[in-house]
Amino acid sequence: NAGVTQTPKFQVLKTGQSMTLQCAQDMNHNSMYWYRQDPGMGLRLIYYSASEGTTDKGEVPNGYNVSRLNKREFSLRLESAAPSQTSVYFCASSEGTSNTGELFFGEGSRLTVL
Amino acid sequence: DAKTTQPPSMDCAEGRAANLPCNHSTISGNEYVYWYRQIHSQGPQYIIHGLKNNETNEMASLIITEDRKSSTLILPHATLRDTAVYYCIVVHNQGGKLIFGQGTELSVKP
Numbered sequence: 141n142a143g144v145t146q147t148p149k150f151q152v153l154k155t156g157q158s159m160t161l162q163c164a165q166d167m168n169h170n171s172m173y174w175y176r177q178d179p180g181m182g183l184r185l186i187y188y189s190a191s192e193g194t195t196d197k198g199e200v201p202n203g204y205n206v207s208r209l210n211k212r213e214f215s216l217r218l219e220s221a222a223p224s225q226t227s228v229y230f231c232a233s234s235e236g237t238s239n240t241g242e243l244f245f246g247e248g249s250r251l252t253v254l
Numbered sequence: 255d256a257k258t259t260q261p262p263s264m265d266c267a268e269g270r271a272a273n274l275p276c277n278h279s280t281i282s283g284n285e286y287v288y289w290y291r292q293i294h295s296q297g298p299q300y301i302i303h304g305l306k307n308n309e310t311n312e313m314a315s316l317i318i319t320e321d322r323k324s325s326t327l328i329l330p331h332a333t334l335r336d337t338a339v340y341y342c343i344v345v346h347n348q349g350g351k352l353i354f355g356q357g358t359e360l361s362v363k364p
Contacts, residue, residue: 144297171349182341183298183354190349198351230297234349241288241345241352245297 142166146231146246153221153253161216161249163231170236172214173243174198174206176227183230189214191236221253258342263359266336272329274358276342279323284347287318289327291338292357298341301327332362 147162165172170191175183175198185198187206195206203225205217214233218225228250232243259277266272278287288303302309302316304325309316315328329336341357 173352175354182339182356185351185353188351196351199353228295232297234352236349240347240349241286241303241343242300243290243298243352245299247297248295 144231144233144244144246146229146249148249149247150250151252153218153251155222155253157221157253158217158219159221159251160218161229161231161251162213163215163246164213165233165244166212167233167235167244168211169233169244170211171234171240172208173232173234174204174214174216175230175232176200176225177230177248178227186216186229218251221251223253225251226253227251257353258344258355260340260342260355260358262356263361265361265363266329266332268334268362268364269331272332272336272360272362274327274329274340274342274360275324276327277324278342278344281322281344282346285344286347287316287322287325288343288345289314289316290341290343290354291336292341293335293338298354301340303345332360334362334364336360337362 173188174186189208231246289301290298292298318325339357
């Protein structure tokens with residue numbers, strides 16, 4: 141099992157460009173999350189999806205949209221990238237009905253916006 | 255979800271026990287305490303969790319006070335590879351938002 145897979149691992153964008161970060165999990169988990177982590181900082185929750193077909197805002201949702209495409213996939217879209225969105229983005233999943241706080245994280249996607 | 259407070263940094267000598275405190279004074283009865291660690295630039299890794307009883311696994315022990323307002327993660331024999339940022343979070347038993355704080359940066363020194 142691959143666990144949680146994020147693509148791309150690295151991306152450089154120009155201000156105003158759009159892109160989508162992809163996340164897929166093969167653990168049949170119900171819940172999925174997107175976090176961002178700025179240098180020297182903790183993780184901040186952008187959006188989460190408690191179950192297929194639902195999404196909710198986290199701490200820092202502005203400038204992002206998400207899609208829970210199916211149970212496996214949860215994508216994060218930047219419609220018009222800004223330098224303030226330069227960060228490392230982590231996707232995570234959890235079983236969602238028991239051990240709800242046990243998250244499995246991907247390796248991260250490092251985004252630079254020039 | 256309840257917030258947590260952790261010291262920003264701690265040092266520990268290699269081979270000694272590392273005791274990492276966490277305050278969660280507003281925790282409610284249906285919220286669990288979870289601990290994670292993040293080794294530089296990697297995704298966070300789950301360590302242990304508990305509700306009100308002390309817990310132990312192969313990685314660590316978790317001590318939760320009787321009033322549940324604070325907890326301590328214990329790494330019994332710290333190694334250099336335990337150098338990481340450790341996060342304490344409080345999670346509702348129905349899931350939902352999982353909010354990470356700033357964590358404690360643990361430095362294990364030879």
